[in-house]
Every structure is written in structure tokens, then in C-alpha cells.
Amino acid sequence: xxxxxxxxxxxxxxxxxxxxxxxxxxxxxxxxxxxxxxxxxxxxxxxxxxxxxxxxxxxxxxxxxxxxxxxxxxxxxxxxxxxxxxxxxxxxxxxxxxxxxxxxxxxxx
Amino acid sequence: xxxxxxxxxxxxxxxxxxxxxxxxxxxxxxxxxxxxxxxxxxxxxxxxxxxxxxxxxxxxxxxxxxxxxxxxxxxxxxxxxxxxxxxxxxxxxxxxxxxxxxxxxxxxxxxxxxx
Numbered sequence: 001x002x003x004x005x006x007x008x009x010x011x012x013x014x015x016x017x018x019x020x021x022x023x024x025x026x027x028x029x030x031x032x033x034x035x036x037x038x039x040x041x042x043x044x045x046x047x048x049x050x051x052x053x054x055x056x057x058x059x060x061x062x063x064x065x066x067x068x069x070x071x072x073x074x075x076x077x078x079x080x081x082x083x084x085x086x087x088x089x090x091x092x093x094x095x096x097x098x099x100x101x102x103x104x105x106x107x108x109x
Numbered sequence: 110x111x112x113x114x115x116x117x118x119x120x121x122x123x124x125x126x127x128x129x130x131x132x133x134x135x136x137x138x139x140x141x142x143x144x145x146x147x148x149x150x151x152x153x154x155x156x157x158x159x160x161x162x163x164x165x166x167x168x169x170x171x172x173x174x175x176x177x178x179x180x181x182x183x184x185x186x187x188x189x190x191x192x193x194x195x196x197x198x199x200x201x202x203x204x205x206x207x208x209x210x211x212x213x214x215x216x217x218x219x220x221x222x223x224x
Contacts, residue, residue: 003151030210031210033212033213035215041198041217041218042113042200042215042216042217042218043152043200043202043213043215044215045212045213045214048211048212088151088152092210095157095165096142096154096157096165097142097154097202097213098154099144099151099152099154100151101150101151102151
């Protein structure tokens with residue numbers, strides 16, 4: 001399968017804590033992207049990390065990629081209630097995106 | 110438009126009827142994707158258009174599903190003889206580069222309910 005698998009399926013934390021989500025995949029990739037989905041509608045792109053990169057930052061987001069382990073992690077620091085959403089990884093092999101079932105994050109105010 | 114536009118936002122149809130879902134991608138985007146998301150589930154890939162190349166239809170679940178993209182812009186996903194299991198949110202996305210080289214921009218989806 002080319003899709004990413006997110007772990008954990010659900011995560012609940014207090015506001016201000018950090019949230020870490022993991023993604024595993026099975027094939028070689030060109031890049032890996034993370035997306036957020038609110039309320040079961042359209043996804044919003046968060047960050048793209050290329051296969052030759054190991055770490056990337058964007059605001060409170062930090063993404064790592066370990067191609068030897070075929071895994072990636074998304075860290076959200078100093079979480080806010082507004083971060084409550086589902087998060088999906090999308091490993092890309094040069095064609096379309098294959099999404100997993102996502103991690104449902106709940107940030108408790 | 111500024112983003113990917115999908116219509117209708119919601120569609121209720123009777124079992125056995127045909128439906129058409131429309132997607133207007135961002136102007137100039139050559140890649141267009143259709144996904145389906147059932148309640149509480151992940152995104153299921155349906156079909157991928159890239160420029161003038163033959164579309165990748167490998168995700169279409171049955172021959173009742175078809176899609177076209179006219180003039181490299183607007184796309185229509187057609188479901189014939191709808192079944193209750195077709196109920197889902199249908200999401201369209203577009204991107205400026207082929208093969209997932211850049212981010213995909215998603216529309217807000219069409220929620221299809223088959224009764």
C-alpha cells in the first residue's frame with residue numbers, strides 16, 4: 001500500500017502541551033506532506049518535507065522524516081484549542097496522494 | 110476563483126438515481142484529484158487527472174463511477190444508479206505541479222446522501 005498510516009488514531013491533550021503524531025509508510029517517496037482537516041470537510045496543507053530533508057519547521061509545527069525507517073512525525077508545540085482537528089500524512093511517490101485514516105487531536109482548553 | 114470550488118455543497122438523492130458532482134480547480138493548476146471520505150474514515154483515492162495525460166482511474170470503486178475533465182479545467186464526477194454505500198463526502202483537490210510535487214488545495218467537498 002502507498003498510503004500513510006497515522007498513529008495514534010486519537011490524541012487528547014491540555015492546552016499548552018505539545019502534541020506528537022506519527023506516520024509510517026511502506027514505499028520509497030519523493031516527499032511527504034501533512035494536512036489538517038476540520039469538521040470533516042476540505043483539508044488544509046500544513047507542511048511538505050522532501051525525501052532528502054530530515055527536519056522542517058513552520059511556526060509551531062516541526063516535522064521530521066526518517067526515510068530509513070519510512071516514518072515521519074508531526075510535532076505541534078504549545079497547542080491551542082484551535083488546533084483541534086484531524087491530521088493526515090500523505091506520502092507521495094510521484095503520483096497522487098494516498099491518505100491514511102488520520103489522527104484525531106483534541107486540545108482541551 | 111481564489112480556491113477550489115465544489116458544487117453542490119450537499120446533495121440528497123434517491124437510491125438508483127444518477128448524480129453529478131462538479132469541481133472548479135484553481136486556475137492554472139494542471140493536476141486534479143478526487144477523493145471520497147466516509148464518516149469517520151480516511152480519504153479514499155478515486156481518480157487523478159494530470160494535464161493532457163490519460164487519467165489514473167485506479168481508485169474508482171465500480172463502473173458506476175466516472176469522471177471527466179473538460180479543457181483541462183472543470184471536472185465532473187458522475188455516479189450512476191447510486192447506492193446507499195455511496196453516501197460520503199466527495200473531495201476535490203488541485204495542485205500546480207504533477208505527481209504531488211507541491212501542495213494540494215482542497216475544496217470544501219460535496220456531502221452526498223443516498224436515501
